[in-house]
Amino acid sequence: MHAAPTHSPTSAPAPAAAAPSRAWAWVGVAAGALGVATIQTSMAASVDWEATAGDAVAMLEDASTKQGTYLTFHVLAVLTALALPVFGAGLRRRLDQQGPAGALHGQVALAGLLLTATALLLGSGLDTQFALGLSDTAAFVPESAAFYTDWVATIPWLWVGAGLSALALAVTALRHGAAPRWIGVVSAVLGALTVVAGVSPFQYMAGFTGPLWVLLVALGFALGDRR
Template sequence: MSAVVNSSTVPVSTASRRWAATGVASAIGSLASVFLSMSLSPEYIPGSVITSEAIDAGLMAERPSMIAFHIVTLASAGLLMVFAAGLHRRLTSALPSASLVPLIAFSGLLLVVAAQMLGTGLDTEFLFGIGDSAINLPSDIGFYSHWIATIPWLWFGGGVAALAVGAARRHGGVSGWLGITSTILGALTLLLAISPLQYMAAGPGALWLLIAAIGFSAESRTQPGSRC
């Protein structure tokens, strides 16, 4: 009697290029989101006074960038959800069943997703309400300018996720170089996130995501039977 091979029984430890590739795209999107939000912020000149009218006029001239910021940031959030799910599966398959590392990494990235979603939450209100005092008070535009230049940059959860991936190295869950890199960038991201300069955590956080996603993507190329 011949044995029947079930094609669905591919070991879950095999990494997928596709879930890892979403992390690369999300990292690029996160960096683009930071750049776009910075371009929408007023220029700070020592000794000058920035008025609500100046911010309002600046945003009115940057509507295409506002739309791009909204789309890129939310696209990054959606892609990061897929990467988070793939990372959870990847770590679960490689670590002891009682390990909390996969769930911690997954939860940390979901916090970044939430920050990016909240960071775009006021876009519609101001995209269509710029210059209309019936919708927005002059003082509101200054708040919005600070909002988009801070909230989407909050990568505290990304730092936690990176440290979790670094911890997986002790059990052989990830390669040595990726574990060390994750620990270093995760610690830097977390230190910035818990400091008053918390928005700066987006830099090393997104860099870690890019490196980790490329690492997992390259790893999958050496493993047969890769699936989504």
């Protein structure tokens, strides 16, 4: 009696792991570009300080000629505020996966971008009250409208939270190799500049470096990160 030959079943090859989506990074690219555009539009909406200094009525009249700019600013600022948390969530996941177990870098990076998104939301918060009605200057108390022009020229520039995110990314990239080294270097430089600007009385200056950091780093993760 012959035993039937035994054949070891052929093991099916393990399915290749799907590459993680980089949609979050592309949303970050949009957030950075929108952030830069928001700052530029805020500058374009600024009143002529030399011609209107100390004159609330003149400030209101100047602002009334820029209604379209204020409305454009509103759309850009809110879109930036909506995109930043998505980028922050993706960045947190990326750092949690590649960084040390239990580290706080990813959470801090997300928190900083949420803080920045909040500043942008607040910075655009008076637009409904003022920007939509600037065509009728008689409807406003000049001093209130003058305050609004200062609000738009200041609050959306408070990107210090992005500086905190940048420093968290810099630490985990340079110390733990959780991201490409060049991203860590860029984050260290722009993060330090953003935080120093934010801590200083000239905190609005963080609006120049914060959006640039988001744009550069998001592009790096979208195009150059192979993990």
